Structure formats: structure tokens, C-alpha cells
Amino acid sequence: MPTISAPTRIKLHNILFATDFSSSAQVGLSHSADLARRYGAVLYTVHVLPHMPFVESAQPDPEQARLSANQQLPALINSASLKDVEHQELIEQGEVAEVLSQLVRKHAIDLIVIGTGGRKGPGKLLLGSVAEEVFRNAECPVLTVGPHATRWGSDGNLQHILFATDFEPESLHGLPYALSLAEENRARLTFLHASPFPLTLPEFRPEDPKERLAYWKDRLRALIPKGTQLWHEPEYMVQFGPPAEIISRIAAQSVDMIVLGVKRKRPTTLTKHLGAGVAYKVACDAPCPVLSVGARHQI
Secondary structure (H helix, E strand, O other), X not given: OOOEOOOOOOOOOEEEEEXXXXXXXXXXXXXXXXXXXXXXXXXXXXXXXXXXXXXXXXXXXXXXXXXXXXXXXXXXXXXXXXXXXXXXXXXXXXXXXXXXXXXXXXXXXOEEEEEOOOOOHHXXXXXXXXHHHHHHHOOOOEEEEOOOOOOOOHHHOOOEEEXXXXXXXXHHOOHXXXXXXXXXXXXXXXEEXXXXXXXXXXXXXXXXHHHHHHHHHHHHHOOOOOOOEOOXXXXXXXXXXXXXXHHHHHHOOOOOEEEEEOOOOOOOOOOOOOOXXXXXXXXXXXXXXXXXXXXXXXX
16 A cells, blocks of 8 residues: 655654653653654753752752762663664753753754653652653643553554544644544544543534434544555544553553644643543553643644
8 A cells, every 4th residue: 555644744853752760761761762763862860959958858868869870871871772862861950840841942842752650649759740740731742651560562663643632723733643643554544532521512403323423433533634545544443431540451452552632731720531640540540641732842
């Protein structure tokens, strides 16, 4: 089958991998290296030292923390195969989200890769608790690697991509990336509409669930721009129930990457399908990496 590119192809020139040296660090670095190798990108690996308030004597000694980081970061780099990847090691200090934002602008970063331990509540890891803030406010897409994200294509080749949407404008920001990744990798692409409850449309009688299901699948089909041809006919799925659970469950069926469009987090924003908290739950529970794409991200 002849290949016809998606409307726009992803271009990654600079990738930033943020690590707190947790158990997901090695997996996240491996994914980052695969992507840098595939796109010929420069890989920046950063560890962010937290602020050390002088009033809190229980905090670790700043010099000791920096010394430890200076030892751990090279060890992590040496544990990965980066011989054919141009890379640079960075150690910064400050609030993680703010530091990453500065580095994105300074090095023209196209993608952030961040590991999350998947903890919830007060016990979240540093990069776990900050992950949602990062992917909702970053000026570029963010790939989160959760504690269960063990699936990844050989040498970074993705075979199956899942794009989830609730049809809100924000959730569609990830669509160009899902299409481009599917075309680039010759991957299968599944479109998923997951809703907390079945929506009753006025034009359908309550006893017509099949007709309502067909309606939502038609809406999913309509998302593909005219002229786009993929290597495989996309699959269209509609599921009702807790969105995060549905997305993770569907992803367990051989999916290598989940793509989500996310909205910027605002204190007054009500939780919707991919609203506050849902995308983070997916990142924590998914068996594969999750690519979050916001409004300001352009291919």
C-alpha cells in the first residue's frame, strides 16, 4: 500500500528528559534515546534539585544533594546506549515545572519526557506530583512514563497507538500527533470516545443504543482530515464508564502509546472526560507511555 503522509509530520530537534532517579528513570531514558535516535534529535537529560528552605533544618544539605546528583546522573547516562545520540547532562535547582519551562525556551525543546512514580495524594514522588502541572502547562508536548509503562515498540517503533477524545476542542489537540505517529511508524491507530455515562441524544429513542453507538463512531471517523491515508484502517471504539479506567483498559490490549489532548489547568475548571485529574490517572496506570498535547503545541 503506498504511503501518503498525514497532513503534517512530527519534527523533533531537541528532547528534554527529566529524571528524579526513581525506578522509572531507566525506562524513561531508554524511550527518550529511542526517540532522539529516530528523529536525529539532541537529548538533554536534567535532574532538578528542589529548593532548600533554610528554615527547615530537616531538609538535606544542598551541597550533599548536588554532589549526589553529580554522581547519579552520569551513572544513569552510562547505563543507557547513547553512543549515537548527541546528548547533554544538566543539573538545575528550583521548582521542577518552572525549571523545565525555562529549559524548553532556552534549548527550543520540542518534547519533554518525564517519569512518574504514579503515587497519588500526599505521597506523590517529586516528578509524580509535578507531572500533571508540567504536561498541562508546558509549551511543548509531554511524554509521561508511569510505573506500569513497560510496553514500548522495538527500537522505538510503535505498532499500535490509541487516541482518546471527548470531542471537546482541547481533547483534539493531540489528533495531529496521533495521525503523524501512526503514519511515521506504519502503526495501527485506534480512536476511542470514553464517556462517564451514555449520552441520550434527542434524535434517538432510548431503545436505540446501537443507533447512538453508530452516531459516536461516525463522529470519530469524521475527525480524520480529508486526504489522509494511513497504513491500516483505523479502529473506532465507544465505551461508557470511568474514562481513565476505560483508556487504561483499552491500552492494555497491545497499545504502545496513548495520545491525549489536554487543557490548561485552572482552579475553576470542572472535571470532564479529559479534565483535571483524568489524564494524570491515565499516565499513572497506563501500560505504555502517554503523550499529552496542549493548545499551544504545534507540529
